[in-house]
Amino acid sequence: MSAVRIGLDIGGTKVHGIAADVDRPDEALAQVRTPTVVGPAGVVATALEVVERLIDALPRGTELVAVGAGIPGAVDDDGVLSNAVNLAITEPLDLRGALARALAVPATVNNDVNAAARGAATWLRSRGEAEDVALLSVGTGLAAGFVLDGRMRRGAYGLVGEIGHLAVVADGPRCSCGQHGCLELYASGRGLARQWPYDGPGPQPVAVFDAADAGDQQAVAVRDTFLHWLAEAIRILTLSVDPARIVLTGGVMRLGSRVVDPLFAQLGCDASASAFAASMRLRERTLALPTDYPAAALGAAELTAPPAPRTPEGDPAWRS
Numbered sequence: 001m002s003a004v005r006i007g008l009d010i011g012g013t014k015v016h017g018i019a020a021d022v023d024r025p026d027e028a029l030a031q032v033r034t035p036t037v038v039g040p041a042g043v044v045a046t047a048l049e050v051v052e053r054l055i056d057a058l059p060r061g062t063e064l065v066a067v068g069a070g071i072p073g074a075v076d077d078d079g080v081l082s083n084a085v086n087l088a089i090t091e092p093l094d095l096r097g098a099l100a101r102a103l104a105v106p107a108t109v110n111n112d113v114n115a116a117a118r119g120a121a122t123w124l125r126s127r128g129e130a131e132d133v134a135l136l137s138v139g140t141g142l143a144a145g146f147v148l149d150g151r152m153r154r155g156a157y158g159l160v161g162e163i164g165h166l167a168v169v170a171d172g173p174r175c176s177c178g179q180h181g182c183l184e185l186y187a188s189g190r191g192l193a194r195q196w197p198y199d200g201p202g203p204q205p206v207a208v209f210d211a212a213d214a215g216d217q218q219a220v221a222v223r224d225t226f227l228h229w230l231a232e233a234i235r236i237l238t239l240s241v242d243p244a245r246i247v248l249t250g251g252v253m254r255l256g257s258r259v260v261d262p263l264f265a266q267l268g269c270d271a272s273a274s275a276f277a278a279s280m281r282l283r284e285r286t287l288a289l290p291t292d293y294p295a296a297a298l299g300a301a302e303l304t305a306p307p308a309p310r311t312p313e314g315d316p317a318w319r320s
């Protein structure tokens with residue numbers, strides 16, 4: 001009889017659940033996606049429905065060991081979620097308690113970017129690399145998560161990786177956080193939409209990149225500003241924690257090579273500026289996560305497991 005952990009990536013539009021064997025955390029045995037019903041009761045009900053459908057999809061007798069969720073919003077050490085505006089959750093919600101009571105198994109809840117960072121570390125491990133990564137999520141907003149030396153960095157006050165709110169342009173526009181000229185106003189989906197309003201069919205980032213390719217000078221400026229500040233975000237992460245890898249993910253990264261190619265060209269070009277710039281190895285350390293890799297769901301599942309020991313004997317084989 002096999003045993004599984006279930007991971008849930010709870011987003012504003014859908015909940016993506018995966019079941020992973022306890023011994024193979026990088027591989028989804030079953031996957032379910034369903035639209036999110038927002039609001040506290042709706043989010044709990046959608047999460048439980050996804051768990052139920054995953055259990056139904058697994059062989060009879062499979063043991064459910066634990067359930068983990070990754071969710072956009074601030075999550076405290078007790079698994080209480082607050083300020084999840086996209087999910088219409090404005091009052092603190094004891095999501096961990098709700099899942100654990102309903103399913104009668106241990107549950108954990110983490111911020112979705114932190115969960116995705118754990119998933120990215122697992123992906124790197126499956127490639128034979130060290131679990132030492134800053135995940136940069138370029139979605140509606142811009143935020144990072146860290147797994148350093150194999151351990152997820154939770155932060156002391158819930159602000160870990162919130163680099164989207166670095167105020168980088170002194171006289172920039174006002175951000176939703178109350179500051180002016182935040183990085184996220186330029187290097188994110190929201191930033192692209194702010195500078196290039198678009199209500200046509202298809203995703204906005206595709207529209208602005210298409211317009212830039214067609215020679216629209218304003219779109220070229222918006223695209224190039226986006227790429228400039230995205231490169232700056234990579235530099236900030238590099239100089240802050242010097243991770244072995246910076247892994248890019250998020251909705252805007254679905255543009256794939258249209259972002260990656262010019263970004264990598266810029267990172268390579270930056271390296272020619274000085275010996276110090278070259279020593280940052282920005283181009284060499286940066287990777288895009290495959291767009292179909294369920295990092296947040298796999299990471300949420302793996303975060304239900306106790307952390308690996310840090311003794312030298314306990315260090316995984318990839319350290320050698």
Ligand SMILES: [Zn+2]
Nearest residue numbers: 165175177182
């Ligand atoms: Zn801000």
